[in-house]
Amino acid sequence: MLAFDGVTVDFGDGPVFDRLDLAVAPGRLVALLGRSGCGKTTSLRLAAGLVAPASGRVENRFRRTATVFQEPRLLPWADATDNAAFGLAALGVGRDERRARAAGLLTGFGFAPGDLGKRPAELSGGMQSRVAIARAFAVEPDLVLMDEPFAALDVGLRRELQDLVREAVERRGTAALFVTHDVTEAIRLADRILVLSPRPARVVLDAAAAPTADPAAIHAAAASFLALPAVRGALLER
Numbered sequence: 001m002l003a004f005d006g007v008t009v010d011f012g013d014g015p016v017f018d019r020l021d022l023a024v025a026p027g028r029l030v031a032l033l034g035r036s037g038c039g040k041t042t043s044l045r046l047a048a049g050l051v052a053p054a055s056g057r058v059e060n061r062f063r064r065t066a067t068v069f070q071e072p073r074l075l076p077w078a079d080a081t082d083n084a085a086f087g088l089a090a091l092g093v094g095r096d097e098r099r100a101r102a103a104g105l106l107t108g109f110g111f112a113p114g115d116l117g118k119r120p121a122e123l124s125g126g127m128q129s130r131v132a133i134a135r136a137f138a139v140e141p142d143l144v145l146m147d148e149p150f151a152a153l154d155v156g157l158r159r160e161l162q163d164l165v166r167e168a169v170e171r172r173g174t175a176a177l178f179v180t181h182d183v184t185e186a187i188r189l190a191d192r193i194l195v196l197s198p199r200p201a202r203v204v205l206d207a208a209a210a211p212t213a214d215p216a217a218i219h220a221a222a223a224s225f226l227a228l229p230a231v232r233g234a235l236l237e238r
């Protein structure tokens with residue numbers, strides 16, 4: 001379980017949050033929606049222990065937390081397999097074993113055998129994102145923190161990778177805190193959707209959801225979601 005209880009953060013220019021509460025239960029994917037600058041990335045950094053709360057409490061009881069960033073952040077000199085295996089080296093897994101495990105994951109994520117030895121510069125943006133996702137799942141985390149990992153990709157690719165992430169968390173029972181500013185992405189993926197107000201952010205909506213890949217259902221849900229005054233105020237109105 002990850003829990004924030006009345007959390008505030010202050011970088012020296014006033015509070016980022018107005019007492020933020022959130023919870024991510026094991027095996028659940030929680031989407032955090034909010035406009036630019038409201039504190040979404042800061043929430044992930046709090047969960048990862050990279051930022052300390054000025055007040056309130058952050059409790060991360062998951063055994064192992066992995067992060068997927070907005071950019072793939074791959075090592076340019078290492079091939080796809082070594083990049084995906086990166087976290088396993090820190091866990092003391094031997095080279096052959098970690099390459100075998102990483103290659104298995106990459107293959108499951110759509111890599112052809114001939115692409116496993118390619119360096120990042122030889123891979124498309126979508127393939128680089130697959131490596132970054134594989135790198136996170138390779139360490140068998142029970143919590144994955146995802147910071148708008150598909151924001152830079154085109155719509156078709158984004159859908160493919162959204163499905164891949166949903167499938168990966170379901171199959172492994174991994175919990176995820178998924179930051180996005182895209183309502184349809186949240187509806188497609190999340191078991192629970194939290195909407196943050198602009199800074200100082202607080203949760204203006206905390207809704208149970210049912211992930212779906214059906215385009216008509218996603219668009220209908222997005223329309224009803226955006227019709228809620230609390231959501232409109234937080235995401236759309238100036």
Ligand SMILES: Nc1ncnc2c1ncn2[C@@H]1O[C@H](COP(=O)(O)OP(=O)(O)OP(=O)(O)O)[C@@H](O)[C@H]1O
Binds near residue numbers: 011016035036040041
């Ligand atoms: N290290 C830092 N030092 C000072 N201010 C910071 C720092 N990190 C974040 N902030 C400020 O805290 C607020 C929240 O930033 P954060 O990056 O969490 O927002 P965000 O919701 O993720 O934005 P975006 O959607 O644009 O990525 C912003 O006003 C930002 O300028």
